[in-house]
Amino acid sequence: MKVLLVGDGARENALADALANSPKGYRVFAVSSYVNPGIKEAVERTGGTYYIGKPTDPESVRQVIKAVNPDFGVIGPEDPLFNGVADEFRKEGIPVVGASKNCSTIEKSKVWMRELMWKYGIPGRLRFRAFSSVEEAAEFIKEYGGSVAVKPAEQVGGKGVKVVADLQAYLSKEKRIALSKGVSAIGSYAKGSVKIIIEEKVDGPEYTLHVLSDGNVTLPLPLAQDYKHAYLHSIGPETGGMGSISGPGKLLPFITDEEYERSYDIVRRTIQAIEDTFKEKYVGVISGQMMLTGLWGPTIIEYYSRLGDPEASAIIPRIKSDFGEVLELTATGHLAKAKLEVEEAPSVVRAVAPRGYPLNKEMASNKRIWLDLPKMRELGCKVYFGSVALEGNSLVTKGSRALELVAVQPFEEADKTLNKCFSLVSSEIPLIYRRDIGITIAEQVEKAEIVRFTYKNREARGLLGVSADWSPQGGLW
Numbered sequence: 001m002k003v004l005l006v007g008d009g010a011r012e013n014a015l016a017d018a019l020a021n022s023p024k025g026y027r028v029f030a031v032s033s034y035v036n037p038g039i040k041e042a043v044e045r046t047g048g049t050y051y052i053g054k055p056t057d058p059e060s061v062r063q064v065i066k067a068v069n070p071d072f073g074v075i076g077p078e079d080p081l082f083n084g085v086a087d088e089f090r091k092e093g094i095p096v097v098g099a100s101k102n103c104s105t106i107e108k109s110k111v112w113m114r115e116l117m118w119k120y121g122i123p124g125r126l127r128f129r130a131f132s133s134v135e136e137a138a139e140f141i142k143e144y145g146g147s148v149a150v151k152p153a154e155q156v157g158g159k160g161v162k163v164v165a166d167l168q169a170y171l172s173k174e175k176r177i178a179l180s181k182g183v184s185a186i187g188s189y190a191k192g193s194v195k196i197i198i199e200e201k202v203d204g205p206e207y208t209l210h211v212l213s214d215g216n217v218t219l220p221l222p223l224a225q226d227y228k229h230a231y232l233h234s235i236g237p238e239t240g241g242m243g244s245i246s247g248p249g250k251l252l253p254f255i256t257d258e259e260y261e262r263s264y265d266i267v268r269r270t271i272q273a274i275e276d277t278f279k280e281k282y283v284g285v286i287s288g289q290m291m292l293t294g295l296w297g298p299t300i301i302e303y304y305s306r307l308g309d310p311e312a313s314a315i316i317p318r319i320k321s322d323f324g325e326v327l328e329l330t331a332t333g334h335l336a337k338a339k340l341e342v343e344e345a346p347s348v349v350r351a352v353a354p355r356g357y358p359l360n361k362e363m364a365s366n367k368r369i370w371l372d373l374p375k376m377r378e379l380g381c382k383v384y385f386g387s388v389a390l391e392g393n394s395l396v397t398k399g400s401r402a403l404e405l406v407a408v409q410p411f412e413e414a415d416k417t418l419n420k421c422f423s424l425v426s427s428e429i430p431l432i433y434r435r436d437i438g439i440t441i442a443e444q445v446e447k448a449e450i451v452r453f454t455y456k457n458r459e460a461r462g463l464l465g466v467s468a469d470w471s472p473q474g475g476l477w
């Protein structure tokens, strides 16, 4: 059978590997915007063809679909989904793992997502206000007394474009003014008619639950957590994710089985709400980017309409059963037949990025990078290639996270393995690599215990999700 994979990063490298390693013997075809060496290897090993095109452009992908005539497709990133690439596959009669343009609104519009959660009364929802102008949003912040998170209303590639005010803003005039300046900065990223969303601020450990949906049946994957900040100790600008952890088992050390089930229930209800709204099946991946909070327990921060990157690199290598086949069953509506066996051992992923990432793309681009892949593999490390192109015989950075190093091992062991592997990577530019990923577990367990105590108490008193802040209008907003 032929499968066509769309996308070019480390997540797609992980997907390509899963498909290429399947006992079902798929021939892997792919379309990327540059030659990703990991995807190239999977394509060549299985006798497929590697197309260089525009994964985000439906027309460019349609031509590849026509040329390959695959039995099914798998779409990695969000932009192709937002642009209707999944719909192109379906128009050609090809089943695909990928949300339709409509269904991907759950990720694209944070306002639409919040409205949906309120309309359907889904637990884990936060109070919010949407604004069509930066001035209005800034005005609101000046008046409002609580703590808020301020974001562009639409996905703009995330990454450092929001302000989270963990200040009781009304205490100081200067802080309010600083925050309204932050809103103007966000305004420059905002698109569409609704520009800014302001949400009540919550606190607690974050985690991700990915769920596969074939339109009838859903299948939850093991939890993962990503580390967003650029530098050690979670400081520095927000990035697409500098690494992640998953496990042990289907959980994380700071999330209980009951919390996993509640999170799954939230995501399932959301899938139903999306399907009900569009009268369309949700076929693909949806992931709840969640926080365990004192307000609700499992709470939705945002949704993805695809696998997270680097979360996928932590999860996929832990799946012992045939994940390639699970993807086929998702695309074709037979997910009920899928088996998902997960390794008990956890995994740790650490990304390697060139200096300059994420704020200075030019500095981080076009730098040569070298690695001793056989030795790294020998040490027990998996390497997924991300934003790095094979140009002739050289690996050249493309401005984002170049590599993701993965170890499926107990956390302390993984730390040692990954550090050894990282010492086998070199570049003409200094590299960013977070050595603390996977070793700050105790802190997160502690943080979770605090919020767990709070939400359990609230629940006992029937106050789950109930909150009120001071506002000049009085009461709830």
Ligand SMILES: Nc1ncnc2c1ncn2[C@@H]1O[C@H](COP(=O)(O)OP(=O)(O)O)[C@@H](O)[C@H]1O
Pocket (backbone or CB within 6 Å): 126, 148, 149, 151, 155, 157, 158, 159, 160, 161, 162, 164, 199, 200, 201, 202, 203, 206, 228, 289, 301, 302
């Ligand atoms: N309502 C909120 N309360 C507290 N922190 C938040 C809230 N919303 C977002 N954050 C923080 O900001 C980060 C980015 O916000 P998110 O909505 O995920 O936007 P992005 O599209 O940039 O990923 C989250 O991972 C979380 O740490």
Ligand SMILES: [Mg+2]
Pocket (backbone or CB within 6 Å): 158, 289, 302
């Ligand atoms: Mg996010």
